[in-house]
Amino acid sequence: MKQIVVTGAGRIGATIAGMLAASGDYSVTVADRSAEQLATLPAHPGIVGVEVDLSDTGALATVLEGKFAVLNAAPYHLTVPIAEAAAKAGTHYLDLTEDVKSTRRVKEIAAAAGTAFIPQCGLAPGFITIAANSLARRFDALHDVKMRVGALPQFPANALNYNLTWSPEGVINEYCEPCEAIVDGQLKEVAPMEGLEEFSLDGVRYEAFNTSGGLGSICQSLAGRVRNLNYRTIRYPGHAAIMKILLNDLRLSERRDLLKELFEHALPATMQDVVVIFVTITGLKNGRLLQESYANTVHADPAGPGAHSAIQKTTAAGICTVLDLLAAGLLPAKGLVQQEDIALDDFLANRFGRTYLPEDRTARAA
Secondary structure (H helix, E strand, C coil), rough: CCEEEEEECCCCHCCCCCHHHHHHEEEEEECCCCCHHHCCCCCCCCCCEEEEECCCCCHHHHHHCCCCEEEEEECHHHHHHHHHHHHHCCCCEEEECCCHHHHHHHHHHCCCCCCCCEECECCCCCCCHHHHHHHHHHCCEEEEEEEEEEEEECCCCCCCCCECCCCHHHHHHHHHCCCEEEEECCEEEEECCCCEEEEEEECEEEEECCCCCCCHHHHHCCCCCCCEEEEEEEECHHHHHHHHHHHHHHHHCCCCHHHHHHHHHCCCCCCCCEEEEHHHHEECCEEEEEEEEEEEECCCCCCCCCCCCCCHHHHHHHHHHHHHHCCCCCCCCCCCCCHCCCHHHHHHHHCHHHHHCCCCCCCCCC
């Protein structure tokens, strides 16, 4: 029984705690500054809550002492103090952050750490990187790597065609921060909300556009080997045009707290969501120009006790899988571990990673 700390008692943190405790192999302490939020945790003998200020590195390090790992599911602005607390306590560190600046600092901390530091273990970045890198390895020469992910309501009912399925802070950060990409062989920053495209998958029309943070470190890993590489967020058609009016014309990109307040006031959350994952690789194999794709759609669990939204279960399954692989000795136990270091076959064979298997149990990329 390994002792784990989960930081953040929100929807994702609670889902992670529930998955790990239900496995019977982990004892979970959930740390959060809100006693009210801790009171909503799943009732399970393997889960306890502790009230602590997550921005207080010293106080959190005390909670982490003697624990196997900390899984960070807190808002992105708390990433650095939590990573610093993990280093101070000598605890393995895993997180879900999409924030590029915070991840750079985590990598610096990892360089001097005696334990494993594994950032960006969720859906995107996270699984999307593992899937793309696995496909890319099949090619002799890479031309284009396209990574597309979206968490969408199953039943959109407003002009934005969107409901809150994820942290509004995280969504706004994705929409406002510069995006990494490889363009004509050069690593560049491209503008968010640009690069609009449309495509169909299983008869449903979608749009996709540049957003920040979804690539993880794959740009650096494939630099010099690929002509074009980019990540775009999937939405239903029409979403990007309205968001550009809000962010650019009304300049709400400069007032993110106000935009967050508007989102929370006007956009209802939903548990009835769907996660769309679409990776396409084009390149040369045995002298031929070929394209291979991985496509998958993950739906929310049925309503009732223990039900999870699609974004909850895919995000939680991602970090729980990586923890399992670390505990089993399948990942390095010291220093920085990147998502590209994780084998797709190992991931999908894991008890938590099976969440990402297509419903017909056969990955389309196989």
